[in-house]
Amino acid sequence: MPNPADFCLNAYDYHLPPERIAQHPVSPRDHSRLMVVTKNTATDHFFYELPQLLQPGDLLVLNDTRVIPARLIGQKVGGAGRTVEVFLLEELSDRQWLALVKPGRKLRPGAMIQIGTLQATVQAVDEETRGRIIEFDLPAGDRLWSYLDQLGEVPLPPYIDNPIEDTEQYQTVYARRPGAVAAPTAGLHFTPELLSKLAYQGIDHCFVTLHVGIGTFRPVEAQDIRHHHLHEEWIEVPAATVERIQAAKAAGGRLIAVGTTVIRSLETAAQSGTLQPFSGKSDLYIYPGYRPKIVEGFITNFHLPRSSLMMLVSAFIGRERLLELYQQAIDRQYRFYSFGDAMLILPSACSNPV
Structure with a gap:
């Protein structure tokens, strides 16, 4: 017991x-x-x-x-070039992913993010994870997977001070x-x-x-x-x-x-x-x-x-x-x-x- x-x-x-x-x-x-x-x-x-x-x-x-290279760095569209981080958690559909974002307060539903050649829109807040449901503007038939090696980084735990x-x-x-x-x-x-x-x-x-x-x-x-x-x-x-x-x-x-x-x-x-x-x-x-x-x-x-x-x-x-x-x-x-x-x-x- x-x-x-x-x-x-x-x-x-x-x-x-x-x-x-x-x-x-x-x-x-x-x-x-x-x-x-x-x-x-x-x-x-x-x-x-x-x-x-x-x-x-x-x-x-x-x-x-x-x-996966789940850490994406972009800029908020119309946010004076503010840098934002999108940390992918789970693919929900061909275009939509659940992600954690920083700074969260500035990325409410409707906010747009430019990540390299891709644009993404915050669709909703996920209450359970405190993350965001993000939809990526992709060419017909494409999935985000094919872009990750080019745009993303493999995330390391926050207690690792320097990149490997x-x-x-x-x-x-x-x-x-x-x-x-x-x-x-x-x-x-x-x-x-x-x-x-x-x-x-x-x-x-x-x-x-x-x-x-x-x-x-x-x-x-x-x-x-x-x-x-x-x-x-x-x-x-x-x-x-x-x-x-x-x-x-x-x-x-x-x-x-x-x-x-x-x-x-x-x-x-x-x-x-x-x-x-x-x-x-x-x-x-x-x-x-x-x-x-x-x-x-x-x-x-x-x-x-x-x-x-x-x-x-x-x-x-x-x-x-x-x-x-x-x-x-x-x-x-x-x-x-x-x-x-x-x-x-x-x-x-x-x-x-x-």
Whole structure:
């Protein structure tokens, strides 16, 4: 049973010295550090040791989403050239997108924005996200996707102070399905060579897709976290992945989800009690008291205080244990957030094993 304190937003706070926020990825990627968590221990390793830390027959599930150039810079038409930022969240139709805009107060319905060669009009305010529904003036038959590489930038989290040299560093090596506005960061540690070594050890992988949107990184504001609502994100758990998972588990292997997005994808697809193929949107919100349906162990980065991602991890290993692990990571000089180090939470550490 969860502690009543587990539902209090302030109970997910912790102090992180600014120097512990990773400002750039390590190179090679798999040389990041890895805290391996069991029921009673938390030991220090490197990510490239993963083949020795897992067991033959285990199955890694990866999120193959790809971050799109979602950050567009333009000027408000008739606004004395005022610079505006349009942060794309979701395609609603061939011409319309849901987006966050800055400065929001100056971009009310009817406002027009010039972005490179394209003009866009604010159609409406979306109350749930506090964003805008924006319609782009495109030639007949065109979609905005074909313009994004030319007009947009891959967005980085606000705590990254300087641009990175190569935006591919903010993509997983297996990213193939464009649609995310933030990277599934637990997957950033993998290299092609590491995946090959894992396969050689009998540790295979398969894919789901969750296009990371505002639901993943939107701040939790409700003091009682049960009143928070996640914005829907698009998920696909294909039949081939379901078959691979079922076969691995039948053979005695363990399912290791790579990242919170994979956890949400698989748990969404297993809400009936058994894992089923799934394609559609999900607002599944996992916090203490949730009983996992399918996920046994997982890999995750160190997350921001008071975030829904901390609450998700707490549902598996307990909030107090998570905060203890975070303090140990700080004391041991781990790097935090998107470009930071990772944790491998083995099934023995989970308080509600499947």
